[in-house]
Amino acid sequence: MAALIRGLRAGRALRGLGGVAVQGTVSLQCSNVRRGFHRAALLRLASDSKSDTSVPPPSYHEVHTAGESSSSSAQGESSEDAQPNTSFQDQSGEHGEDYETEEQLQARILTAALEFVPQHGWTVEAIAAAAETLGLSSASTGMFNNGAGDLVLHFVAQCNAQLAETLAEQNNQVQLGQSEAKKTAEFLKDAVETRLRMLIPYIDTWPQAMSILLLPHNIPDSLKHLSTMVDDIWYYAGDRSTDVNWYTRRAALTGIYNTTELVMVQDSSPDFEETWAFLDNRIKDVVNMANTAKQVQATGEAVVQGLMGAAITVTTQKMIQFPERNILALTIMSCLYFSDYMKEKCLACLSFT
């Protein structure tokens, strides 16, 4: 979807150019256009090969190679595309296996950049260092509009994917009967611990990453990652609720995760024991609260019933003692019955567990 939007934008840029081959000046606008050009070419070729047409129209191809050769090493992708170029010329229009999209390339660079994070922090320098180790120019960082934000979001997405895989694997084992299903509290604790342990190699620079995630232009993405992760954890914990519990549970787990993360970054105990103890206590709190809520509700109901019973008994007695007060007593009793009934209905409506 995002690729489609980029392709559309690139298409607009192309039309502005009139499809003329670009000479290699290194201005930002030019490189943007070249980027867009490259992406449009990739998109066009992807759709071409999907529809199984023959060789792409020669003008495109010609201009593309001309554009590629005139592009400065700033892009650096020409070296990548020198090999997959063979797939462009493939008569049957199929993709070669070594064909790499821009997104895959970006993912490779960012994954490599994680190794340089302890040294350079969550910055563009880490990305540049990684680009160099991959044989690309350090100016490849121009590919990343969001700079360090891209790196952090990539890392978060990677961790979440890993967590989802682990949880799915565990779920599989339980389905196959090879291991026991955990209780909810224990499952949540293990899942959050697994996810937080992925931060350990980067724990010294993690406060920087957290602040990057809190930048206004990163907040939508970081919230999306967080909510997907929490949804995954609850799903594999067995939550299939379709009422307001869906929200209360996820809100509770989000709170637990965030506070435990904060505790972790300033924890200096061996193997973060204090963090896991904190996590344990928080989960116990939430479980306690749910139980207490149930108890309060049950107690409230019992108290109300008791009061109703007492009032009815008193009124009945009065009815027998003072026949002339019958009408009043009858009115009171009918009101009590009605309010009792309404109370039952209300409690039934508002029950949330």
Next chain:
Amino acid sequence: MLHRMMRVDHAGEYGANRIYAGQMAVLGRTQISPLIQEMWDQEKQHLRKFNEILAENRVRPTLLLPLWNIAGFALGAGSALLGKEGAMACTVAVEESISEHYNSQIRTLMEKDPEKYTELLQLIKEFRDDEMEHHDQLIIEILVFALPFYVLLTHDPSLLQVPGYQLMKAIIQVGCKAAIYISERL
């Protein structure tokens, strides 16, 4: 898009459930109660099915469920306090809105890709038929058993002639449209 559709359908069935519950709370001991109970049971079945679908597809339920809970019950109880004709008229208006909504969903799915969404299409068609059945049943109930005089006088078997019904129907339809719009997004 699919998630939105499932979310709003789930909210709709939940609301319909609460409307019938409100009506039964007031009219539970009258002559009309078996009919309302039967329709309520069908709605409960619909809701159960949608609960399953939401769980299967990991769809988020709408945040406003508590609101629809109270609003539905209030609408049901309020219309039932107008008598059994009031309750039936309210149900007729609601069922008409729901059927229209399901029809538009069916149209959307058919436009997109009938083969891919066959199961969902079949389900929505089935539910729409159920709702239309409720609607038709109740129209007959009202016109034939509750208000035969209007029909005899005007020779026009349409509910719109009954005073106050048009107003009620307009309010309910606007309410339903607003509820659908919000539930799709929130």
